[in-house]
Amino acid sequence: MESKLEGVQSVTLHGYASTINSSVAPILDYWKITWESVPISTSEIRFVNSKGANVNYYRATDILPADELKVDSLDIILQDNDQAPFNAVIELQAKALVSGDSEKVVLNLQTNGMFYQDNKIPLLISNQFTPNNQILEVLDRDTLVVTYYDDNHEGESASDTVVIIQNTPGELYIEDKEGTVLEDAKLGNILYFRIKNEFDQNLDPLKQESVKISLFDRAYR
DSSP states (O other), X not given: OHHHHTXXXXXXXXXXXXXXXXXXXXXXXXXXXXXXXXOOOOOEEEEBOTTSOBOSEEEEBSSSSOOSSSOOEEOEEEEOTTTTTTOSEEEEEEEETTTOOEEEEEEEEOTTSOEEESSOEEEEEOSSOOTTSSXXXXXXXXXXXXXXXXXXXXXXXXXXXXXEEEOXXXXXXXXXXXXXXXXXXXXXXXXXXXXESOOOOOOOTTOOOOOOOOOOOTTOO
16 A cells, blocks of 8 residues: 555545444544655756766767777766655666667666666767667767656656767877978977877867877987
């Protein structure tokens, strides 16, 4: 009976007094009702990094397992305080809008009251996808979207989006002022450094990408 009452917003109770002794009239002396209330709260769902911080984009490569350091996995946190007392597991779908791939995400209730994704889903840059393989195949500049609907409160939902950026190593060239690539340089030459085929420029306005050049004399001991 208690499980059927979970999530119910109102309930009506009817009490009837009866007896097998027809010579007396039954009287209800005492009736006590106890319940536990759960405040209604607004849900929130977020794409996060491995440290739980909000992100606007993920980096991915076309190789699994990735051999680069700055590669992300799909990571989601859901907060819905009025859902926590009733459900320990919530299942959602994360979908890539451009590639069309989607995968089931399982969020488990944590001790802090939030639902967190225990198993991270890898992101793979690919022009085709295999459904339900626990790998999100996406394209460069794809958008991931996840939406949560609160079954206990009709009309309540929360969603988040994140952009996928393909990691590209880029190529560094040393040129003269005419743009000719130099294999060597002489004393007094002016060198120009050019980076080509680097398409994953940092999208974070608080961070600026930079190139560090170190020069040393091989003949110096």
